[in-house]
Amino acid sequence: VSLREAPEALRRLPIDVRPNPAETVASYIQRLANANHLRSGYLRAYLCGPPDYHGSPDLERLAAVSGRPVSVLRRALTNLPPAPPIWLQDVTDPAVRAVGRKVTSSGKVSFANREYAVGRDFAGEMVQVTCIHSVVQISQHGKLLRAWPRRHPPAKDASIQPDRSHDRGELALDQAARLAPLDDLATDPRVVRRRVDPNGAVSFAGRYYTAGRWLTGHVVQVRCVNGIVQLILDGELVRAWRQRHTPEREQRMLQRPNPQQRTANARPLTRRHGADSLGQQPAI
Amino acid sequence: MSDRASWQPAPDLDEADLHQHLTTLEGWRQFVADAPRPPELLPTVHWERLDAVDQRADAEARLDYHTRLTVVATSALRQVVHTGRRLILLNRHAISARRGLIVSGAAGTGKTTAIAQFGKTHELIDRQHHPGVGGPERIPVVYVTVPPVATPRMLAVEFARFLGLPITPKANITDIIEAVCGVCCDTRTALVLVDEIHNLQLSTRAGAEVSDTLKYFSERIPATFVYAGVDVDRAGLFAGTRGQQIAGRFGLIATVPFPYAAEWQGLVATLEGALRLHHHRPGTLVRLDRYLHQRTGGMIGSLSHLLRGAAIEAILDASEQITKATLDGVGLDHAAQQRHRSRARDRAGTAGTRRQHQAAHS
Numbered sequence: 001v002s003l004r005e006a007p008e009a010l011r012r013l014p015i016d017v018r019p020n021p022a023e024t025v026a027s028y029i030q031r032l033a034n035a036n037h038l039r040s041g042y043l044r045a046y047l048c049g050p051p052d053y054h055g056s057p058d059l060e061r062l063a064a065v066s067g068r069p070v071s072v073l074r075r076a077l078t079n080l081p082p083a084p085p086i087w088l089q090d091v092t093d094p095a096v097r098a099v100g101r102k103v104t105s106s107g108k109v110s111f112a113n114r115e116y117a118v119g120r121d122f123a124g125e126m127v128q129v130t131c132i133h134s135v136v137q138i139s140q141h142g143k144l145l146r147a148w149p150r151r152h153p154p155a156k157d158a159s160i161q162p163d164r165s166h167d168r169g170e171l172a173l174d175q176a177a178r179l180a181p182l183d184d185l186a187t188d189p190r191v192v193r194r195r196v197d198p199n200g201a202v203s204f205a206g207r208y209y210t211a212g213r214w215l216t217g218h219v220v221q222v223r224c225v226n227g228i229v230q231l232i233l234d235g236e237l238v239r240a241w242r243q244r245h246t247p248e249r250e251q252r253m254l255q256r257p258n259p260q261q262r263t264a265n266a267r268p269l270t271r272r273h274g275a276d277s278l279g280q281q282p283a284i
Numbered sequence: 285m286s287d288r289a290s291w292q293p294a295p296d297l298d299e300a301d302l303h304q305h306l307t308t309l310e311g312w313r314q315f316v317a318d319a320p321r322p323p324e325l326l327p328t329v330h331w332e333r334l335d336a337v338d339q340r341a342d343a344e345a346r347l348d349y350h351t352r353l354t355v356v357a358t359s360a361l362r363q364v365v366h367t368g369r370r371l372i373l374l375n376r377h378a379i380s381a382r383r384g385l386i387v388s389g390a391a392g393t394g395k396t397t398a399i400a401q402f403g404k405t406h407e408l409i410d411r412q413h414h415p416g417v418g419g420p421e422r423i424p425v426v427y428v429t430v431p432p433v434a435t436p437r438m439l440a441v442e443f444a445r446f447l448g449l450p451i452t453p454k455a456n457i458t459d460i461i462e463a464v465c466g467v468c469c470d471t472r473t474a475l476v477l478v479d480e481i482h483n484l485q486l487s488t489r490a491g492a493e494v495s496d497t498l499k500y501f502s503e504r505i506p507a508t509f510v511y512a513g514v515d516v517d518r519a520g521l522f523a524g525t526r527g528q529q530i531a532g533r534f535g536l537i538a539t540v541p542f543p544y545a546a547e548w549q550g551l552v553a554t555l556e557g558a559l560r561l562h563h564h565r566p567g568t569l570v571r572l573d574r575y576l577h578q579r580t581g582g583m584i585g586s587l588s589h590l591l592r593g594a595a596i597e598a599i600l601d602a603s604e605q606i607t608k609a610t611l612d613g614v615g616l617d618h619a620a621q622q623r624h625r626s627r628a629r630d631r632a633g634t635a636g637t638r639r640q641h642q643a644a645h646s
Binding site for chain 2: 012014043
């Protein structure tokens with residue numbers, strides 16, 4: 001291992017600078033450099049990393065020298081490169097050549113244009129599907145759930161694609177619950193209430209997130225944690241989406257809730273506005 | 285290895301590692317915060333009733349304790365701390381020509397320990413005066429060592445490395461010095477400890493430039509500078525024009541080997557009291573104080589090494605006590621061994637001469 005390849009120990013800068021909400025990366029690096037009496041171009045080059053110290057600053061290097069976690073920087077800073085699709089990590093193991101699939105509401109998964117049953121109990125959850133020796137195996141967290149004889153032609157194996165629901169930004173419920181647990185739901189100040197519109201969607205920080213038509217008229221809790229927008233009904237996660245709104249828009253929304261939000265917050269949470277057990281006015 | 289994978293965040297150093305990294309801010313802060321508590325020495329009856337696993341754990345804790353350097357408030361250490369504190373107060377409102385301190389002496393006389401304890405004392409006092417303003421807002425003490433064959437850039441990089449400022453191969457010395465001075469001023473640095481100053485040779489061009497860089501730092505940073513090195517007065521630090529300037533601003537405290545006197549006996553007694561051995565009889569080492577002085581030549585570093593080595597040996601061989609035989613089995617540094625042999629030869633020669641004289645008279 002040459003000196004150039006030797007691991008470089010990144011250390012925190014001596015003077016701490018807090019990132020401002022919705023601040024650009026360049027602005028934060030500039031303030032960080034000024035506080036530590038460094039030229040901003042020098043610090044920016046250092047954050048790009050060896051060997052060329054050229055290009056765009058590396059977020060993890062910035063986190064190391066600023067002493068702040070990557071998640072905090074992602075929440076505070078704008079114009080950052082998109083987060084890596086961490087929900088795809090489970091399905092990219094080349095050793096077993098497995099792909100991830102989300103179980104449909106009917107308890108099935110689609111694999112090579114054929115459907116294989118898993119069970120309704122797993123509806124909405126992510127499972128791993130692999131085909132070995134003409135047997136389609138469906139597993140979850142390393143535990144085998146079901147196995148079926150191959151129904152698709154062998155030539156289809158090469159064209160099997162990962163779960164397409166990720167392309168739309170939807171997350172499996174078990175993964176979303178694992179990445180952003182609901183433990184602190186009761187005390188989380190970021191939770192807002194939204195009524196599902198006739199199209200089955202809710203508006204959150206200037207973006208629409210689909211809840212499902214079957215929830216039309218329900219008031220659901222919505223929050224954004226770790227880049228995941230969670231839609232919760234009666235304490236249970238019903239849908240989860242990758243964050244599409246900007247952090248500053250969400251912050252503005254939380255600081256100044258609109259009249260609909262204030263009204264929703266003032267009313268008790270009900271499953272359906274016409275079916276309030278207390279016989280009160282419909283929500284919203 | 286990919287470029288992105290060629291770096292990693294600084295690993296969390298455990299306490300043992302941090303003691304070896306005084307030249308980084310994190311290591312220095314750990315050293316300042318570190319207050320090792322000696323392990324409780326169980327009564328012998330209880331200790332003998334422990335099962336094998338518990339006895340091993342007890343031995344491991346005591347081994348770890350004896351590997352640490354026990355700091356004894358010697359007269360030299362007290363003098364460095366008192367003089368240094370007085371200088372910091374004197375320099376508080378000085379705008380230039382601040383006074384400094386040089387700690388000089390032979391190897392193993394406790395120079396680094398003295399200035400490190402002085403720095404620790406000052407930082408603790410500073411924290412008391414500014415409670416709640418901790419962390420990166422204040423860096424009251426900077427500790428650097430002069431690298432061998434140093435150049436001005438290497439010295440500036442040492443300062444930057446202590447503070448945690450990023451250094452790339454393209455960094456020029458002007459930018460590094462500017463950043464170091466700016467950060468030190470902003471963080472209210474009041475004490476700069478420069479160790480291994482004997483690596484600085486004023487007779488060479490690079491050494492003279494390093495000396496000028498140090499002087500520039502002392503002009504830019506409103507702090508008291510304390511140097512420590514091996515026999516710097518004889519190594520030419522005060523020679524020439526630059527040396528005269530240093531001599532005019534810096535006081536000198538010489539750390540010398542302890543003479544065989546009451547302080548040495550007190551030192552041995554203090555170190556013996558710090559031992560954690562089950563069968564060791566208190567007073568054994570005090571009775572061997574002359575032997576210890578002959579073995580170590582009065583060097584506190586050698587004495588500490590000898591006693592800690594003997595304590596570890598006593599735990600490992602389960603004897604749990606230090607005797608003269610145990611001490612004989614512990615090897616010392618080459619300088620101490622040489623001194624011991626030459627004195628033994630001198631004694632043997634003196635005794636032989638006496639015998640010859642007595643034989644001639646008879």
